[in-house]
Amino acid sequence: MSRETGRKLIAANRKARHDYSVEHTYEAGLVLTGTEVKSLRAGRASLVDGYAVVKDGEVWLQGVHIPQYTEGTWTNHEPRRPRKLLMHRQEIAKLIGATKESGVTLVPLSLYFKDGRAKVEIALARGKKSYDKRRALAERQDRREADRALAARRRGGR
Numbered sequence: 816m817s818r819e820t821g822r823k824l825i826a827a828n829r830k831a832r833h834d835y836s837v838e839h840t841y842e843a844g845l846v847l848t849g850t851e852v853k854s855l856r857a858g859r860a861s862l863v864d865g866y867a868v869v870k871d872g873e874v875w876l877q878g879v880h881i882p883q884y885t886e887g888t889w890t891n892h893e894p895r896r897p898r899k900l901l902m903h904r905q906e907i908a909k910l911i912g913a914t915k916e917s918g919v920t921l922v923p924l925s926l927y928f929k930d931g932r933a934k935v936e937i938a939l940a941r942g943k944k945s946y947d948k949r950r951a952l953a954e955r956q957d958r959r960e961a962d963r964a965l966a967a968r969r970r971g972g973r
Contacts, residue, residue, distance in 0.1 A: 819931035825855050826926045828862035833948060835922055835940035841910075843874065844901035845933045848892045850884040855933055857884075860926050867900065867921035867937050869911050874900040876935060879923060900935065913939050 831837075847855070854860070865879035876898045883891045902910075913919055924936045943951075 819928065821930070823928045824925060825858055825928065825933075826860040826862050828865065828922065828924055830863065831922045831924055831938065831940070833951070834943060835920070835938070836943055836947075837924070837938040837940050838919075839913075839939045840924065841902065841906055841937050841939070842929075843935055843937060845876070845935055846899040846901065847933055848890075850887040850890060850892050851881050851898075852933060853887070854881050854884045855926070855928070862923045862926060865923045867923065869907065869914055869921075872907060872911075874902055874907055874910065874921070874937075876900055876923060876937075879926070879935075900937070910939065918942060 859882050861880040863880075865876060867874055867876050869875075878895060879898065880894050881892070882894055910921065914921065918941050920940055920942070922938050922940045924938050926933070926935050928934070
């Protein structure tokens with residue numbers, strides 16, 4: 816059997832980039848049980864309510880939903896259990912210092928397989944205010960309309 820290579824996306828938290836301004840991203844491994852890996856390979860997971868916390872020098876992923884494996888038996892896992900993240904000690908030290916600051920949180924952005932291993936991309940993020948969200952939406956809409964106008968002008972000019 817050949818080894819898996821590359822990156823296969825399982826789940827992405829698109830709402831996180833809308834609700835938070837991302838300051839820095841980290842890649843971390845996950846400590847998972849067998850049925851969790853099987854469920855992830857089936858492409859089933861949700862990062863919507865997920866967040867990470869630093870406890871006793873370890874980083875834990877909370878609130879991420881990995882549904883039970885349908886073929887599993889009594890060995891099945893709990894869908895929303897806390898999962899330990901595997902990171903370098905220096906990265907954890909940086910996270911501890913950064914999360915002590917108010918308004919900063921750790922949010923999972925995506926869950927994926929990289930060379931056959933389950934990884935999560937977590938972001939050090941600051942919550943956006945509602946007016947910032949509206950401004951970002953308006954800017955994106957303006958940019959989209961400008962691009963459409965330029966494309967229409969190019970088509971008409973040829």
